[in-house]
Amino acid sequence: MQGLHRTAGFGVVIALILVLIFSGLRYDGFFSEYNVLSVLRYNSMFALVGLGMCFVIMTGGIDLSVGSVAALGSVTAAYLSPYGLIPGLFGGVAAGLVVGVINGFVIVRMKVLPFIATLAMMLGASGTALLLSGQQSVPASYDTNFMALGQGDFLFLAPDWVISDDAGFFGNVLHVLFSFPIPAWMALIAYGLGSLLLNRTAFGRHVLAIGGGEEASRLMGLPVDRTIFLVYVMSGMLSGLAGVILAAQFGAGQPIEGIGWELFAIASVVVGGTLLTGGKGSVASTLAGTLLLGILFTVLNFENGMGWISLSAYWQSVLRGAFLFVVVILQSRLVRTAQA
Amino acid sequence: MSTVADKSHPPAATPQTSIRRTLWSLWSKNHAGALAALAALVLFNLVFTPNFATMQTLSVNLSQVCVIVIVGVGMTLVIATGGIDLSVGSIMAIAGALSPQIFQGQWFPVPNLYLAIALGIVIPILIAGLFGLFNGWLVASFGVQPIIATLILFIAGRGIAQVSSNGDLQVFKLPEFQQIAIGRVLGVPFQVWIMLAIVLVAAWILRRSVFGRQVLAVGGNQDAARLAGIPVARVQLLVYVISGACAGVAGLLVIAMNSAADANLIGMGAELDAIAAVAVGGTLLTGGRATIVGTLLGALIIQLVRYTLLANGVPDAAALLVKAALIVMAVWLQRQDRA
Numbered sequence: 173m174q175g176l177h178r179t180a181g182f183g184v185v186i187a188l189i190l191v192l193i194f195s196g197l198r199y200d201g202f203f204s205e206y207n208v209l210s211v212l213r214y215n216s217m218f219a220l221v222g223l224g225m226c227f228v229i230m231t232g233g234i235d236l237s238v239g240s241v242a243a244l245g246s247v248t249a250a251y252l253s254p255y256g257l258i259p260g261l262f263g264g265v266a267a268g269l270v271v272g273v274i275n276g277f278v279i280v281r282m283k284v285l286p287f288i289a290t291l292a293m294m295l296g297a298s299g300t301a302l303l304l305s306g307q308q309s310v311p312a313s314y315d316t317n318f319m320a321l322g323q324g325d326f327l328f329l330a331p332d333w334v335i336s337d338d339a340g341f342f343g344n345v346l347h348v349l350f351s352f353p354i355p356a357w358m359a360l361i362a363y364g365l366g367s368l369l370l371n372r373t374a375f376g377r378h379v380l381a382i383g384g385g386e387e388a389s390r391l392m393g394l395p396v397d398r399t400i401f402l403v404y405v406m407s408g409m410l411s412g413l414a415g416v417i418l419a420a421q422f423g424a425g426q427p428i429e430g431i432g433w434e435l436f437a438i439a440s441v442v443v444g445g446t447l448l449t450g451g452k453g454s455v456a457s458t459l460a461g462t463l464l465l466g467i468l469f470t471v472l473n474f475e476n477g478m479g480w481i482s483l484s485a486y487w488q489s490v491l492r493g494a495f496l497f498v499v500v501i502l503q504s505r506l507v508r509t510a511q512a
Numbered sequence: 513m514s515t516v517a518d519k520s521h522p523p524a525a526t527p528q529t530s531i532r533r534t535l536w537s538l539w540s541k542n543h544a545g546a547l548a549a550l551a552a553l554v555l556f557n558l559v560f561t562p563n564f565a566t567m568q569t570l571s572v573n574l575s576q577v578c579v580i581v582i583v584g585v586g587m588t589l590v591i592a593t594g595g596i597d598l599s600v601g602s603i604m605a606i607a608g609a610l611s612p613q614i615f616q617g618q619w620f621p622v623p624n625l626y627l628a629i630a631l632g633i634v635i636p637i638l639i640a641g642l643f644g645l646f647n648g649w650l651v652a653s654f655g656v657q658p659i660i661a662t663l664i665l666f667i668a669g670r671g672i673a674q675v676s677s678n679g680d681l682q683v684f685k686l687p688e689f690q691q692i693a694i695g696r697v698l699g700v701p702f703q704v705w706i707m708l709a710i711v712l713v714a715a716w717i718l719r720r721s722v723f724g725r726q727v728l729a730v731g732g733n734q735d736a737a738r739l740a741g742i743p744v745a746r747v748q749l750l751v752y753v754i755s756g757a758c759a760g761v762a763g764l765l766v767i768a769m770n771s772a773a774d775a776n777l778i779g780m781g782a783e784l785d786a787i788a789a790v791a792v793g794g795t796l797l798t799g800g801r802a803t804i805v806g807t808l809l810g811a812l813i814i815q816l817v818r819y820t821l822l823a824n825g826v827p828d829a830a831a832l833l834v835k836a837a838l839i840v841m842a843v844w845l846q847r848q849d850r851a
Contacts, residue, residue, distance in 0.1 A: 278840055283847055285797055285843070287596070288797055291787065292839040292840045294784070295784065295833070295835050296832065296833050298832060299830060299833040299835075300829075300833065302827075302829030303827065303833075307829065432667075435598075435667055442660060486671050486674035488671070489671030489674075490672055493665065493667040493671065496660075496663065496664050497668075500654070501650075504655055504656055
C-alpha cells in the first residue's frame, strides 16, 4: 500500500510530461511566453482550491463549498480593494476563514456529514455573496495596486541587463523567473508550505492517520476533532485566497463565479492519485493533477486552431469527464491489486 | 439500521385489508415533524401572504415542485443504499436536449406526429437510464465511491448535452408534446399526476417489495447484506438506473414546460434541490432508512419556504441562506433522533 499513491502520483507527472512534449511538438507557440504565463495565471486559482481540497480529502472528508467561498472571497476583496492590496487580500482570506470555521464547527460539533454540511455552505456562501453584491459583479479598484495580485509579476524588480535582448542564458532564466505571475508564486509557495505541513509536521501525520481510520486515531489519542476542524478552516482560507486572485485577475468580484470549481478541484485531487477514502495522498501530485486538467483545455484550443478538427468548447467538459473516468478506473484497479 | 426500517412492517394482512394497509404503510409517524413544518408554513402564508389560497398559487407551487420530487424519488433510492447521485442535473440536460432532436426528426425521419412524440419521450428516458447504468456500473463493479462515480457524468453529462445540441437553444411549438407538463386532468396539471404516480409506485416498492427491502439492507450494512445473500451489485445497478430514468422524466417535463430546450440550463442545481428534499424529508443520508413520502414533504417544504420568502419580498439570495440552514437543521435533528 505504501507505494500506491506514489505510483499514481508518478503516473500523473508522466502524463503531464507526455502531454507537454506532445503539445510542444505539435503546436507552434505552445511554449510561448504569453501562453505559458496565461496558463499559470489562470490555473493558480484552481491550484489553491485543489490544495485545500487535497487536505480535506486526505482526512476522508469533502468540501463542496469551495467554489462559492471563492465567489464570496472575490466579492469581499473587490469591496476592500480601494483601501489597497493588503486589506483586499486579507479581507478575501478572512471571508474564507469565517466560512471554514462554520464548516468545521458544523462537521465536528454538530456531527453533520462533511458532504451535507459543505453542500449547505455552498448555498449559504453563494447566497451571502449575492446579497453582498446585490447580484452584480463588483468592480475592483484600479487606483490601488490590488490588481497586482491577479495580473502582476516581479518584472519591475529585475535589473536592466536581465530584460535586455542580449541577456544570455542565465539572464533569460532570470527573466522567466521575474515574469512569473504573482498568483502563480502564491500557489507555488502555498504548495511548498502544504508539502512541508503534510510531510514534516505532526498535523500532517494526524491528517493521514485520521483518513486511514478515524476511530483508531481517536483511540490512539490523536486530536481528531481539532485536526478535522483545521483542514476545513484551511480549505476555506485557500478558497478565499483563490477568490482574491479571481477578483484581481478579472477586475471585479464575481458572485456567480465558482460554480463547478469544487468538482474541478476534486477531479484534480483524484487525478493526482490521492485516495478518495482518505489516508493517502500527495500535495505535489495534486498540483500536477490541476495542471494536467487545466492544460487539457489549452490543448483543445490549440487543436482547434490547427483546423483539422473543430471541437466546440463544450467538448472540454466531456474530455475532462472522460479523463476522470480513466483515472478513477485505474485508481480502483491499483487499490485492488494493492489489497490482493 | 435495517432493523429500524423493519419496525414499520405491519403484521400480516388479510387480502381484504391489504390495499388499505398498503396505502397506510406508506405513511409513517416519522413524517409528523415534516408535516407539522409544512402545516405551519401553510398557516403562515394564509395569514401573511396575499392571494395565497388561490388555485393559481397552488398550481404554480405544484408545477415547480414536480421536477424536484421526481428527481428526489430516484435520489432517495440511491441514498437509501448509502450512495449519492450528483449527475441527475446533467442527465436531465441530456434527456431534455435529445428529445426535441428526436421528435423534430433530426435523427431519423418519423412519419407520424404521435409516433414521433412517443419516441421523443421513450428514447430519452431509456438513454437517461443507460447513463444511470453507467453510474451504477462504476459503483457496483469497480467499487468507486458514489460521489466520485457520479461526478464523472456531472461534468461530462452536461457537455454531452451541449455537444449534441451545439449549445443552441432549441425552440419548438408542439402542444401535443407539451401536454405532459401543462395539460390538465381534473383541473390539476398533468405533471402533478406523473409525480404522484412515481411517488406512489416508488413508495410501494421501497416499503413492500423485496427489492425495496434489499435497498435498505444494502444501505444499512453492505457487507452484512452480501453475506445474507442479497445481490448487492444488482441492487446498486438498479437504483442508479432508476435515478437516471427519473432524471430523464424530469428533463422532459422541464422542456415541455418551457417549450424550449437549453442544454446549458436544464437541471442546473437539480442535484442540490433533490438532496435537500431527501435530507429535509427524513431519509438517513448514510443509508439504511428512507422514506419517499418524506422526500415529497421535504420538497414541498423547500418550495414553500422559497415561495413564502419571495412572496414577502425577500430576495432570492436570502432564500439560499434559509435553504442552507434548513438542510443543516434537518440533518442535525436526524442525528439527535438517533442518539
